[in-house]
Amino acid sequence: MTTLARDGTITAPAAAWSVSRSSYDRTLTVFSPEGRLYQVEYAFKAITTSGHTTLAVRGAGVSVCITQKKVPDKLLDPDSITHIFPITSSIGCVMTGRTADARSQVQRAQSEATQFRYKYGYEITPDLLAKRIANINQVYTQRAAMRPLGISMIIVGIDPELGPQVFKLDPAGYYVGFHATAAGQKQQEATNVLEKAYKKGFAFTGRDDVVEYALKTLGQVLATDLKAGEVEVGVAEPHAKIAGKNVFRKLSTDEIDAALQRLGERDD
Structure with a gap:
C-alpha cells in the first residue's frame, strides 16, 4: 500500500520495492538499479554449468583446442557427439555451453x-570472424525478442600474416585474442594453470608439444x-603438402592415444 507524505512524495513499503527489484531478471533490455543485466549473467552461468571443460593454446606455428567428450547415453552413437567444429578449411572452433545454441552459432559462423x-574472394581471417560473431552476440543483448546464447566460442586458426590465433567470444559480445584460454566448468582452475605456465614461458618445439601440453593441462x-x-x-x-596453405582438422582417436602414450612415457 502506498502512502502520501506531507511534502507530496509517494512512498511504497519495502516489500513492494523488493518485488520490483526481483522483476529485473525477467527482461533482457532493462538494467537493474545496480547496473546489471540478469539474463546475460544467466547465459554466462549456462557456460560454467555445462559439465565439461575446454582449453585452447597457440604456439610453435599451430593452434590447438581440446575439450572433454561425454556420451550421456550408451545408446548414442559416440561419433555424433562433438563440441569441436570446422568453420572453414583453415579455421575451427570449440563450443562450451548449451549444445543447441552452439550448433546454431556454428552454422551462422560458417x-x-x-x-x-564470396564477397571478397579470399578466406576470412580468425580475427574478422571473431569480430563478426561477437557483433551478432551483442545484438542479442539489445532486443527483448531475443535471448543471449548460453555458449562460449573459442576460435582457432592461422592468420596468413600473424600466424596461429586463438579468440574467445562470450554471450555479451566481447571477444579478445589469447595465448591460451579456457572455458567451462573448471575455467578458473584451468586459467590458473595456464597463467603459471605462460609466466615461465611456453617452450613448444612443434605441433606434438602443443598437443601434449594441452592434454597434460586438461588432465x-x-x-x-x-x-x-x-x-x-x-x-x-x-598444410603438410601444400606450402602457404593452412588446415584445421580434428585428431583421430589413434592420434590422441599416441599423444597420451608419449606424454606418459615422458612423465615416467
Whole structure:
C-alpha cells in the first residue's frame, strides 16, 4: 500500500520495492538499479554449468583446442557427439555451453565465412570472424525478442600474416585474442594453470608439444588420467603438402592415444 507524505512524495513499503527489484531478471533490455543485466549473467552461468571443460593454446606455428567428450547415453552413437567444429578449411572452433545454441552459432559462423569469401574472394581471417560473431552476440543483448546464447566460442586458426590465433567470444559480445584460454566448468582452475605456465614461458618445439601440453593441462585440471575416447582435439596448422596453405582438422582417436602414450612415457 502506498502512502502520501506531507511534502507530496509517494512512498511504497519495502516489500513492494523488493518485488520490483526481483522483476529485473525477467527482461533482457532493462538494467537493474545496480547496473546489471540478469539474463546475460544467466547465459554466462549456462557456460560454467555445462559439465565439461575446454582449453585452447597457440604456439610453435599451430593452434590447438581440446575439450572433454561425454556420451550421456550408451545408446548414442559416440561419433555424433562433438563440441569441436570446422568453420572453414583453415579455421575451427570449440563450443562450451548449451549444445543447441552452439550448433546454431556454428552454422551462422560458417555462413558468415562463406559470404565473406564470396564477397571478397579470399578466406576470412580468425580475427574478422571473431569480430563478426561477437557483433551478432551483442545484438542479442539489445532486443527483448531475443535471448543471449548460453555458449562460449573459442576460435582457432592461422592468420596468413600473424600466424596461429586463438579468440574467445562470450554471450555479451566481447571477444579478445589469447595465448591460451579456457572455458567451462573448471575455467578458473584451468586459467590458473595456464597463467603459471605462460609466466615461465611456453617452450613448444612443434605441433606434438602443443598437443601434449594441452592434454597434460586438461588432465591436471580434471585430476584424472585422460583416455583417448574421452577427449576431442582440434588442430589448426600449416598444410603438410601444400606450402602457404593452412588446415584445421580434428585428431583421430589413434592420434590422441599416441599423444597420451608419449606424454606418459615422458612423465615416467
